[in-house]
Amino acid sequence: MSAEATTEDLLTRIAGRDPRALADFYDRVAPILRGIALRILSSAEAAEEVLEETFLELWKRQERQEPSKEGEVARMVLHIRNSSVQRLRRIRDLPPLAGLEHGTSLSDKCLASPAEVAFVSKRQELLRRLLNQLPVAQRKVLDLCLLEGYSEAEIAQALTQPLGKVRDELRASLGFARQRLQTLMGTWIADI
Numbered sequence: 001m002s003a004e005a006t007t008e009d010l011l012t013r014i015a016g017r018d019p020r021a022l023a024d025f026y027d028r029v030a031p032i033l034r035g036i037a038l039r040i041l042s043s044a045e046a047a048e049e050v051l052e053e054t055f056l057e058l059w060k061r062q063e064r065q066e067p068s069k070e071g072e073v074a075r076m077v078l079h080i081r082n083s084s085v086q087r088l089r090r091i092r093d094l095p096p097l098a099g100l101e102h103g104t105s106l107s108d109k110c111l112a113s114p115a116e117v118a119f120v121s122k123r124q125e126l127l128r129r130l131l132n133q134l135p136v137a138q139r140k141v142l143d144l145c146l147l148e149g150y151s152e153a154e155i156a157q158a159l160t161q162p163l164g165k166v167r168d169e170l171r172a173s174l175g176f177a178r179q180r181l182q183t184l185m186g187t188w189i190a191d192i
Helices: 007-015 019-041 044-064 072-091 106-110 114-121 124-132 136-146 152-159 163-184
Strands: none
Touching (some): 019 044, 124 163, 136 152
């Protein structure tokens, strides 16, 4: 992989159907994506399958449209997270999430846009510090929802808490994160 090749250069070459660029891009981002899938699925084999599907989707998408160079890695992070959660739900034999129309992804409904995720990924340490500020109960509920793929009702049942309390914990944790992130967006040196 060329040290000078930027992500944008690689995506442009992938759009031009360059398999070497796809391999270089894979080497660059696959460890991050594999880590997300492995954290959610707890199976190296399943994580590899989801990773393969994600890169196949990238290859197909670049064939159909101009690459979204700025947010492509973020889009892939959201894709692998959503695919991993869907696979986990299938493994656990749970019904699909209600309320999502055909063709609407979970990220379209409640997660940040790829550009927002790319922006936040540059501030990973600040984000980690922000999440560590959440009370344990709020962080547990947020982890179960975002990383384990549980619905609010499933979280309430697993934690033996009322559904209203779980919803309040989720709302509070997301509100806190949103407020703190808005504070951080304008600066690299914000001290949370």
